[in-house]
Amino acid sequence: MNIAIYGYGNLGRGVEAAAQKNPDMNIVGVFTRRDPSSIETRTGIPVYAADDILNYKDKIDVVVICGGSATDLPHMTPGLALNFNVIDSFDHHAMIPEHFTNVDKAARETGHIALISAGWDPGLFSISRVYAHAVLPEGETYTFWGRGVSQGHSDAIRRIPGVLDARQYTVPVESAVNAVRNGLNPVLTTREKHTRECYVAAAPDADLTAIENTIKSMPDYFADYDTTVNFISLEELRKNHAGLPHGGSVIRSGKTGLQDEHTETIEYTLTLDSNPEFTAGAILAFARGIYRMHGRGMTGCKTVFDVAPADLSILSSEELRHSML
Amino acid sequence: MNIAIYGYGNLGRGVEAAAQKNPDMNIVGVFTRRDPSSIETRTGIPVYAADDILNYKDKIDVVVICGGSATDLPHMTPGLALNFNVIDSFDHHAMIPEHFTNVDKAARETGHIALISAGWDPGLFSISRVYAHAVLPEGETYTFWGRGVSQGHSDAIRRIPGVLDARQYTVPVESAVNAVRNGLNPVLTTREKHTRECYVAAAPDADLTAIENTIKSMPDYFADYDTTVNFISLEELRKNHAGLPHGGSVIRSGKTGLQDEHTETIEYTLTLDSNPEFTAGAILAFARGIYRMHGRGMTGCKTVFDVAPADLSILSSEELRHSML
Numbered sequence: 001m002n003i004a005i006y007g008y009g010n011l012g013r014g015v016e017a018a019a020q021k022n023p024d025m026n027i028v029g030v031f032t033r034r035d036p037s038s039i040e041t042r043t044g045i046p047v048y049a050a051d052d053i054l055n056y057k058d059k060i061d062v063v064v065i066c067g068g069s070a071t072d073l074p075h076m077t078p079g080l081a082l083n084f085n086v087i088d089s090f091d092h093h094a095m096i097p098e099h100f101t102n103v104d105k106a107a108r109e110t111g112h113i114a115l116i117s118a119g120w121d122p123g124l125f126s127i128s129r130v131y132a133h134a135v136l137p138e139g140e141t142y143t144f145w146g147r148g149v150s151q152g153h154s155d156a157i158r159r160i161p162g163v164l165d166a167r168q169y170t171v172p173v174e175s176a177v178n179a180v181r182n183g184l185n186p187v188l189t190t191r192e193k194h195t196r197e198c199y200v201a202a203a204p205d206a207d208l209t210a211i212e213n214t215i216k217s218m219p220d221y222f223a224d225y226d227t228t229v230n231f232i233s234l235e236e237l238r239k240n241h242a243g244l245p246h247g248g249s250v251i252r253s254g255k256t257g258l259q260d261e262h263t264e265t266i267e268y269t270l271t272l273d274s275n276p277e278f279t280a281g282a283i284l285a286f287a288r289g290i291y292r293m294h295g296r297g298m299t300g301c302k303t304v305f306d307v308a309p310a311d312l313s314i315l316s317s318e319e320l321r322h323s324m325l
Numbered sequence: 326m327n328i329a330i331y332g333y334g335n336l337g338r339g340v341e342a343a344a345q346k347n348p349d350m351n352i353v354g355v356f357t358r359r360d361p362s363s364i365e366t367r368t369g370i371p372v373y374a375a376d377d378i379l380n381y382k383d384k385i386d387v388v389v390i391c392g393g394s395a396t397d398l399p400h401m402t403p404g405l406a407l408n409f410n411v412i413d414s415f416d417h418h419a420m421i422p423e424h425f426t427n428v429d430k431a432a433r434e435t436g437h438i439a440l441i442s443a444g445w446d447p448g449l450f451s452i453s454r455v456y457a458h459a460v461l462p463e464g465e466t467y468t469f470w471g472r473g474v475s476q477g478h479s480d481a482i483r484r485i486p487g488v489l490d491a492r493q494y495t496v497p498v499e500s501a502v503n504a505v506r507n508g509l510n511p512v513l514t515t516r517e518k519h520t521r522e523c524y525v526a527a528a529p530d531a532d533l534t535a536i537e538n539t540i541k542s543m544p545d546y547f548a549d550y551d552t553t554v555n556f557i558s559l560e561e562l563r564k565n566h567a568g569l570p571h572g573g574s575v576i577r578s579g580k581t582g583l584q585d586e587h588t589e590t591i592e593y594t595l596t597l598d599s600n601p602e603f604t605a606g607a608i609l610a611f612a613r614g615i616y617r618m619h620g621r622g623m624t625g626c627k628t629v630f631d632v633a634p635a636d637l638s639i640l641s642s643e644e645l646r647h648s649m650l
Contacts, residue, residue, distance in 0.1 A: 017583050021462040042583055096646055122650045124456065127634050128593075129649045131449065134610040134637035135603070137346040181596075256606060258342050258367055262598035264606075268453075269594070271506075273587035278460070281581060281589075285459040305638075305645050309452050310630035312459035320630050321421055324454045325447045 001291050002059055003284070005030045006050065006080065007066035008039055010151075010244065011089065014280030015064050016043055022284055024314055028059050057083055062287045064088075074099060081106040081114045081301075085294055087287050089119040089279060096122075104301035113294040114301045118286040119279040120270055121145070125250045127304050128268035132252035136264055139254020140185045144172035144193060148246025148275060156221045157198055160214050162206030164234055167241040169197040172248065183253040183263040189224075196227040199241050201234040246275035285312040326616045327384055328609070330355045331375065331405065332391035333364055335569065336414065339605030340389050341368055347609055349639055353384050382408055387612045389413075399424060406431040406439045406626075410619055412612050414444040414604060421447075429626035438619040439626045443611040444604040445595055446470070450575045452629050453593035457577035461589055464579020465510045469497035469518060473571025473600065481546045482523055485539050487531030489559055492566040494522040497573065508578040508588040521552040524566050526559040571600035610637040 003019060005012045008030045019025045020043070029046040032039055036047040048056070053063070065088040067076050074095070077088045081103050090099050099116055107114040117123065121143070129141050150170045157166035176193050179186045198215055202208055212229045215222055232240075249269040256262045272278045289307040290298075310317050315324075326349060330337045333355045344350045345368070354371040357364055361372040373381070378388070390413040392401050399420070402413045406428050415424050424441055432439040442448065446468070454466050475495045482491035501518050504511045511517075523540055527533055537554045540547055557565075574594040581587045597603045614632040615623075635642050640649075 014581075017581060020583065021581070093650070096650055097643070100646060117650055124460065124591075126650045127456070130634045130638055130645060131452070131610075133649070134613075134634075134639070135449065135607040137606070137639070183596075256339075256342060256346070256599055256602035258345065262602055264598060264603045265594075265596040266449075267592075267594045267596075269590075269592040271508075271590040271592075273589060274581055277581035277587055278589045281462070282460040285456075288459075303635075303642075303646060303650055305635035305642065305650070306633050308631050308633045309455045309459075310628075313455055313630075314459070314462070317628075317630065318422070320455060321425060321628060324458070325418070325421055325442055325451045325628055325630070 001061040001288065002026050002028045003287060004028050004053065004056065004060045004063045004084075005066060006053070006063050006076070007072070008032050008034075008041070008047070009066060010276040011280060012066035013042060014274070014276035014278075015066060015283065016041060016045065017277055018280040018284050021281070022288075022314065024288070025284060028056060053080075054083060060084055061291050062087060064283055064287060074102070077114065077116060078102040078106040081112050082110050083112075085113045085290060087115045087118055087283055087290060089123070089283060090116045091119070091122055093122070100301050100303070108300040111299050113290045113299050115286050115290045115303065115307070116301060117303055118283045120282055121248070123279075123282050123286075123304055124270070125248070125268070128250040128266075129252070130305055132250070132266045132268075136252055136254040136256070136266060138260070139252050141250065141252040142180045142188070142193075143248065143250050144177055145248040146170035146172050146194065146246065148248070148272070149241075149244050151244075153196065153221055156218060157200060157215055160211055162203050162211055164201045164203055165237055166198060166200045167237060168199075171195045171197055177249065177251070180251045180253060181265065181267060183265050185253055191225055194225060196222055196225045198227065198229045199237055200229060200231050201237045202231055243273065244275045245273055247271045288312060288314070326386040326613065327351050327353050328612060329353050329378065329381065329385045329388045329409075330391060331378070331388050331401070332397070333357050333359075333366070333372070334391060335601040336605060337391040338367060339599070339601035339603075340391060340608065341366060341370065342602055343605040343609050346606070347613075347639065349613070350609060353381060378405075379408060385409055386616050387412060389608055389612060399427070402439065402441060403427040403431040406437050407435050408437075410438045410615060412440045412443055412608055412615060414448070414608060415441045416444070416447055418447075425626050425628070433625040436624050438615045438624050440611050440615045440628065440632070441626060442628055443608045445607055446573070448604075448607050448611075448629055449595070450573070450593070453575040453591075454577070455630055457575070457591045457593075461577055461579040461581070461591060463585070464577050464589075466575065466577040467505045467513070467518075468573065468575050469502055470573040471495035471497050471519065471571065473573070473597070474566075474569050476569075478521065478546055481543060482525060482540055485536055487528050487536055489526045489528055490562055491523060491525045492562060493524075496520045496522055502574065502576070505576045505578060506590065506592060508590050510578055515549045516551060519550060521547055521550045523552065523554045524562055525554060525556050526562045527556055568598065569600045570598055572596045613637060613639070
């Protein structure tokens with residue numbers, strides 16, 4: 001299958017790397033809104049102007065859209081779905097129903113297939129929540145994120161005057177995770193589930209106290225959390241906090257038995273050195289899935305919930321039954 | 326949907342309990358090869374003779390077949406698939422392809438749908454292996470079982486002369502689990518992955534040394550493992566080892582990045598107080614799945630790999646996108 005990468009940031013580069021691990025996939029090229037001549041890809045795949053993508057319509061099976069959820073994907077995904085099978089990693093939770101409707105309309109009217117919100121959360125974590133809820137109907141599901149870098153929170157710190165660069169780690173509260181893991185089904189506030197660790201390189205003349213207060217009082221991002229702020233040099237930040245690790249756990253604990261006498265716990269945990277490379281691997285598996293589903297005549301917008309596991313695998317159903325069942 | 330329970334052992338009773346947690350399911354009755362008047366169900370659902378099941382053909386949407394893999398399911402599942410939609414938990418790995426072929430033929434020819442090998446392993450663990458392999462193509466997958474009671478191994482001990490009753494726990498080797506969890510991808514022999522703990526109540530005049538030697542040297546079951554044998558009283562066995570806990574982990578660790586510079590680890594862990602009740606919950610979710618798929622015209626034999634997560638859930642696709650994506 002022939003894949004186009006639309007957007008060449010961290011995720012686009014992750015898709016480029018992940019495609020190397022999937023022998024049934026070929027990257028047609030990177031499509032960018034920047035000047036194509038300004039970009040050199042890591043593997044030498046060609047770079048084209050985003051506006052020229054229609055010229056490659058016959059050469060592309062699925063466009064992997066690697067834009068941002070805030071401003072790019074809401075118009076990019078429905079727009080590209082008019083001419084291509086597409087997949088994105090839209091993660092603006094409250095907007096998913098509207099995004100789904102827009103993408104579904106574009107894809108359905110033109111006979112394409114689309115899948116939104118692929119990756120690990122939304123994505124693999126979402127799937128884990130659905131399986132766990134279906135097999136253990138009575139119980140509670142918890143999601144913990146981290147320890148890992150939140151790009152959105154890091155960006156929010158970078159926008160504060162006097163900040164040169166910053167990295168924010170989301171850290172699950174271990175005692176809360178253990179209480180959930182042990183089937184206690186605790187009631188947890190936002191503050192009790194995660195803490196936030198910030199590493200900030202500030203300008204020499206910056207007011208560090210003011211920066212720290214601005215971070216800790218930032219609504220939505222930090223105000224509801226126990227937040228620690230560490231000022232470090234730009235060199236140290238670049239040296240020790242260059243990676244994009246992440247991960248987390250979905251844990252569901254519930255009761256079975258006629259008198260609810262038994263406790264069952266399901267846990268799905270990811271530990272990732274590279275969030276974008278792993279996310280890209282998940283996206284490509286679902287790209288394979290929708291490509292196959294489109295081959296069977298399916299159109300419209302799908303989510304990770306609509307793809308049977310067999311369609312994600314490079315192995316045949318016979319091989320899966322033999323080696324993985 | 327109307328469910329029939331075919332066989333009323335541990336799993337059948339688990340299905341009876343699990344159905345109470347699924348408000349869209351109704352148990353039509355238990356069908357047994359024993360004398361129906363000898364069985365009292367836990368919730369008062371009626372008991373019928375297995376031979377009479379055809380009389381209830383119009384009242385049953387899916388038959389949950391709760392027989393044993395060794396001698397029951399190979400003929401029961403294809404036999405019942407001639408007249409019903411069916412699901413089983415066939416777990417004799419080497420025989421799955423043959424069983425699949427037989428069930429597929431019966432179901433396809435008569436317009437029914439069937440799903441074999443539902444539960445957690447095979448079942449949820451199998452699905453985890455497929456997802457993990459698809460999103461992380463380069464790596465190794467490990468499955469650890471336990472700590473939990475293996476019925477097959479307990480039965481094997483019970484067949485030794487002089488043994489009154491026995492319980493065998495399969496225990497994963499913690500250092501091996503941790504090595505896998507830490508992404509070391511170790512090469513592990515059978516002995517290095519699990520140990521076996523046996524609790525045995527012997528007859529007063531039994532030769533304990535002979536029983537212990539017989540257990541430890543039993544091929545396939547114990548000879549390849551570090552096995553400990555504890556002789557305890559029948560009272561202690563019944564009091565402290567009455568439950569059927571189980572669980573385990575599927576862990577895949579692999580590399581991403583153009584130079585394989587990053588390690589990603591995926592772990593799926595179950596911790597179960599009641600193996601049969603949890604297994605029953607998984608089976609009923611897949612029973613819902615095939616019932617819906619049959620409603621869309623699908624027939625033949627399926628596995629857990631062929632069912633999209635959305636089809637397992639009592640929630641609608643809209644609800645799933647809203648609350649779980």
